[in-house]
Amino acid sequence: MEQVPIHRTTRQLIEQTRARSEALSQVEAMMAQAKGTAHDVDQTMEVTVDAHGKLLHLWLAPTAVNWGAERLGSLIVEVAEVAHREAVQDSYNKVALLLGDETTAMIEQISGLPAPARTPDDDNGLTAAEFQRRREQRLAQEAPSRRAPQDDDDVYAFDLASLRSDR
Incomplete structure (x- = not known):
């Protein structure tokens, strides 16, 4: 193992540690403030939970009774799980x-609960290649009078990394 010299004073290290x-x-307080809200596709319910999964709010539309008791119960659980991932x-x-x-x-690893944005089953949306393919197809279908972007033209540039963040 290679040793790396520390270029800080003991006082600076102590202050940094403090x-x-x-x-x-403050982590526990921040996690207690985190909330997630989700609703079903039909807008018959809305569920809000905290990061620990505690139910904070449940709203049911009058039409929710049409689901029947068993389906309504499982639907509430499904929506609560989505809200929990968001929280x-x-x-x-x-x-x-x-x-x-x-x-x-490190906290994610210790807790055993990975950030939902990094889970393998998360829908990552379009890949960069698919986004570019669709963009080129769309531009090709537009009027021919539209000028083609130049190499140094930032007007048509788009940072794909801005579409999704795992934080």
Whole structure:
């Protein structure tokens, strides 16, 4: 293992450790503030939960009784699970702003609950290649009078990384 010299004073290291300790003490409070809200496709219910899965709000439309007791119960659970994933992601987003990505990733590993944005079954939407293919197809169908973008023309540039974030 290679040793890397530390270029900070002992006082700076102590201050940094205290600052991190104080930030870590705020994690639980931040997670308690995180909430997630979801609704079913038919808009017959809305569920809000916190990052621990605690039910904070349940709204049912009068038409929700049409689902029947068994289906309504399972639908509430499904919607609550979606809301919980949103709340967990919200909590990780808040913690990452406070502690940084590396520490947040460590918290994810310790908790055993990965950020929903990084789960393998998450719908990542379009790939960059598919987005570009559709863009080129759309531009080809537009009027020929439209000028083609130049290499140095930023007007048509788009950063695909801005479409989705795992934080």
